[in-house]
Amino acid sequence: MARLILFGPPGAGKGTQAVELSSRFTVPHISTGDLFRAAVSEQTALGVKAQGYLDRGELVPDELVIDMIRERLVQPDTQAGWLLDGFPRTVPQAHALDELLSSINQSLDRVVNLEVPDGFLLERLLGRGRKDDNEEVIRRRLQVYHDQTAPLIRFYGDRNQLTDIDGSAPVEDVTAAIQTALTAFFSQA
Ligand code: ADP
Numbered sequence: 001m002a003r004l005i006l007f008g009p010p011g012a013g014k015g016t017q018a019v020e021l022s023s024r025f026t027v028p029h030i031s032t033g034d035l036f037r038a039a040v041s042e043q044t045a046l047g048v049k050a051q052g053y054l055d056r057g058e059l060v061p062d063e064l065v066i067d068m069i070r071e072r073l074v075q076p077d078t079q080a081g082w083l084l085d086g087f088p089r090t091v092p093q094a095h096a097l098d099e100l101l102s103s104i105n106q107s108l109d110r111v112v113n114l115e116v117p118d119g120f121l122l123e124r125l126l127g128r129g130r131k132d133d134n135e136e137v138i139r140r141r142l143q144v145y146h147d148q149t150a151p152l153i154r155f156y157g158d159r160n161q162l163t164d165i166d167g168s169a170p171v172e173d174v175t176a177a178i179q180t181a182l183t184a185f186f187s188q189a
Helices: 014-024 032-042 045-056 062-073 091-103 118-128 135-149 151-158 171-188
Strands: 002-007 029-031 081-085 110-115 162-166
Touching: 002 014, 002 151, 002 171, 014 029, 014 081, 014 110, 014 171, 029 032, 032 045, 032 062, 032 081, 045 062, 045 135, 062 091, 091 151, 110 151, 110 171, 118 135, 135 151, 151 162, 162 171
Parallel strands: 002 081, 002 110, 029 081, 110 162
Antiparallel strands: none
């Protein structure tokens, strides 16, 4: 049983590490970015509402994200744990997650914070070639991260729930560092 948040700026490698972690802990990987991109490509009601925000590198309004997560965390496959990737991304989202978890009698175990300097991120994101990865949109996403998302480091740090990992190291080293840190955490817990 593990309930984890994978946290970090755009381009930190959350998606890659999430695949490893979700298989290591056998918990579903819940990526809000993937869920939004799927909704946009299927042109669901949610996708139609979210599209403009994604295209501009802005955050989708909290309410839409929170509703989507609430639906996901009451599904049968998330009752034995989960790995959140890309959520929460604002302080109000983090408060909403707290309320949601307490209402379903669950609690968060750990937040893994992938630390990567901005210079690396810009280079990685430019190399990735996703639809929302042109330079202007990338710069906007980095700014939005610093303004709205980075405050969560303090939020979870103050509660002693944060594990900082150097996300600029090679992929396998990052994976190993996360697994070592989480194994140590769960063996004490
Ligand atoms: P990245 O790989 O750059 O971190 P994601 O795939 O996590 O990006 O998210 C892509 C886009 O989806 C974001 O730029 C944003 O528009 C939207 N999005 C994803 N998660 C959230 C969230 N928790 N709150 C608001 N918007 C979100």
